[in-house]
Amino acid sequence: MKVLLADKNHPLLKTELENLGCVCEEDYTSNKIQIETKIKQYQGIVIRSRFNIDKQFIDKATNLKFIARVGAGLESIDVNYAKQKKIELISAPEGNRNAVGEQALGMILSLFNNLKKADLEIRNGKWLREDNRGLELEGKTIGIIGYGNMGKSFAKKLKGFDVNVICYDILDDVSDENCKQVTLEKLQEKTDVLSLHTSFNTLSHNMINTKFINNFKNPFYLINTARGSAVVTDDLVEALKKNKILGACLDVLEYEKLSFENLFENEKLPEAFSYLINSDKTLLTPHIAGWTVESKIKLAQTIVAKVEEKFFSKKSKKAHN
Numbered sequence: 001m002k003v004l005l006a007d008k009n010h011p012l013l014k015t016e017l018e019n020l021g022c023v024c025e026e027d028y029t030s031n032k033i034q035i036e037t038k039i040k041q042y043q044g045i046v047i048r049s050r051f052n053i054d055k056q057f058i059d060k061a062t063n064l065k066f067i068a069r070v071g072a073g074l075e076s077i078d079v080n081y082a083k084q085k086k087i088e089l090i091s092a093p094e095g096n097r098n099a100v101g102e103q104a105l106g107m108i109l110s111l112f113n114n115l116k117k118a119d120l121e122i123r124n125g126k127w128l129r130e131d132n133r134g135l136e137l138e139g140k141t142i143g144i145i146g147y148g149n150m151g152k153s154f155a156k157k158l159k160g161f162d163v164n165v166i167c168y169d170i171l172d173d174v175s176d177e178n179c180k181q182v183t184l185e186k187l188q189e190k191t192d193v194l195s196l197h198t199s200f201n202t203l204s205h206n207m208i209n210t211k212f213i214n215n216f217k218n219p220f221y222l223i224n225t226a227r228g229s230a231v232v233t234d235d236l237v238e239a240l241k242k243n244k245i246l247g248a249c250l251d252v253l254e255y256e257k258l259s260f261e262n263l264f265e266n267e268k269l270p271e272a273f274s275y276l277i278n279s280d281k282t283l284l285t286p287h288i289a290g291w292t293v294e295s296k297i298k299l300a301q302t303i304v305a306k307v308e309e310k311f312f313s314k315k316s317k318k319a320h321n
Helices: 011-020 032-036 057-060 077-082 094-111 116-123 149-160 184-190 210-214 233-241 271-277 293-311 313-319
Strands: 002-005 022-028 044-047 066-069 089-090 142-147 164-168 193-196 222-223 247-250 282-284
Touching: 002 011, 002 184, 011 293, 022 184, 022 313, 032 057, 057 077, 066 293, 077 089, 089 293, 094 149, 094 193, 094 222, 094 247, 094 282, 094 293, 142 184, 149 164, 164 184, 184 193, 210 233, 233 247, 271 282
Parallel strands: 002 022, 002 044, 044 066, 066 089, 142 164, 142 193, 193 222, 222 247, 247 282
Antiparallel strands: none
8 A cells, every 4th residue: 555644743653554564655845736646646645734635636536545634633624525435534533632631721720820921920020929819720610512532631631620520512422420411501501611622613613702602601711722713713802801701721723724834824913813912811822732742653653553453454454355
């Protein structure tokens, strides 16, 4: 099986695929059009988010058996068309779920305890103890929207705190020992801290808007380590100004490009973003929630394991014969 590696990843991904018997070729510089001219040579492609794999690309990939995305989501791939062409789609949410869970917890603890603000003040010669009096997680209700790999990881991290963890999910019966599933209305009634762990889809797109925010009984804190498109930034800023949202931990922003490697589609700084970067109510990071030394290894291992299971195990060989 000939596999094109279109994005740089941990070296073990290439090594382990080759150990399975794959012939791996790397191309990290050619643009999408250039890769389209040669993609018919390959049975597999491994990518992160360098470009969209759309209908045109898939039509050129006449021998493609799998598309592997080294990450959690598949939004950069025309999933339905790929399935029509009987191409296996492989992602690796298991690989960075622990990192995402730790980041979500770290961000809210940092915001609650004014760690960024206090650190910057001390560096500028200010020693303001009362101004930096913090909050505790204990006694709070944490509401999670999207109880898959990432949501479950965050709930597990919260197990050591005296908090009530509830979740809303479009799937039924997702409750476990770390979290109780409730209706969206109940979540909006009880939540003190809302954490988003939804995938990119039509339901989550612009989900956190003024109407949604106003349905919460009490002011709340927001954590978003999912996708920037889930939050309407203008509406978030308005809610922050009115104290309907008390603070926001944002690892992702709606202004990001699809590749996640750059922030803005143009050089103009949105007014809402100007508020976010100048507010003590916000904590911002550059889409790094799943971006740890350990997750880079785990993501590669997960992709290799899934390729092996689907194409190199005895069962998979019979299925593909």
